[in-house]
Amino acid sequence: MVGEIDRWKEYWKTKICDVGPNKVLIRGYPVQELIGNLSYAEVLYLILKGELPDEKTAKVFEATLLTVIDHGFLNAATPTARFVVSGNPSIIAGIAAGILSIGFWTGGAQQYTAEFINEAYNLMKKENLTMEETAKKVVEKYLKEKKRIPGFGHPLHNPDPRAEQLYRVAEKYGKVGEKLKLYKAIHAEFVKQTGKNIPINCDGMMGAILTELGFDPEIMNALAAVCMLPGIIAHAYEELKEGTPVRILPDIITTYIGKPERHLPEEKKKI
Numbered sequence: 001m002v003g004e005i006d007r008w009k010e011y012w013k014t015k016i017c018d019v020g021p022n023k024v025l026i027r028g029y030p031v032q033e034l035i036g037n038l039s040y041a042e043v044l045y046l047i048l049k050g051e052l053p054d055e056k057t058a059k060v061f062e063a064t065l066l067t068v069i070d071h072g073f074l075n076a077a078t079p080t081a082r083f084v085v086s087g088n089p090s091i092i093a094g095i096a097a098g099i100l101s102i103g104f105w106t107g108g109a110q111q112y113t114a115e116f117i118n119e120a121y122n123l124m125k126k127e128n129l130t131m132e133e134t135a136k137k138v139v140e141k142y143l144k145e146k147k148r149i150p151g152f153g154h155p156l157h158n159p160d161p162r163a164e165q166l167y168r169v170a171e172k173y174g175k176v177g178e179k180l181k182l183y184k185a186i187h188a189e190f191v192k193q194t195g196k197n198i199p200i201n202c203d204g205m206m207g208a209i210l211t212e213l214g215f216d217p218e219i220m221n222a223l224a225a226v227c228m229l230p231g232i233i234a235h236a237y238e239e240l241k242e243g244t245p246v247r248i249l250p251d252i253i254t255t256y257i258g259k260p261e262r263h264l265p266e267e268k269k270k271i
Helices: 002-009 040-049 055-066 077-087 091-100 109-126 131-144 161-172 178-194 202-212 217-242
Strands: 017-020 023-026
Touching (some): 055 161, 055 202, 055 217, 077 091, 077 217, 091 217, 109 217, 131 178, 161 202, 178 202, 202 217
């Protein structure tokens, strides 16, 4: 029996949380010391990164969390959450559905921007290029391959006021490092080569700044979900309290493009 217990004792190991009688430690800190002393952004940073952020990092991280707090109906998460609640009046079901829509197209640009920036930065260091040389080379490659540079362009905003304000916050607190500068240089080169005055969007700026704060690209979709969660909750709750049960799509925005009306052959009819 002792051997069996020992075999399973370390089945799951974690550095995140230690819970026991009258004790909850978050990365080693008693949770009661965090409550009332730190902001939500500081504790979120702690639980994700393992250490408390310095004051400047905390300010920039908090600003990042606010950038995409809600998109209205200009994403998949909001209508998804509201449709689910209209059919199943459960706020949790609606929130879960909204979260499940976040990923490749909705809230995914932060990850792809970070991966893009890291790749460009590694190229710059490997080939000992200047930022301008790297930007020129990267943009030429992407245009030749007809690939879209992540984080550029927005269907409504030009410039994107959220991205501009987030950059100002990063600048104020000294978080504009080499990677963010390189991303801005690539954007300037893209505008120069294409003649298209499209902006860096909020997702692109978030990806660049989260990279500067030391976050891995793999966690950024999850951070996008955290950022968007308050808006999803608000919409799901509004639908629950004030919405229309069993919403349907109006005919004006739906079109049937299948086979015209047809009928079974007589030999198939049994009734």
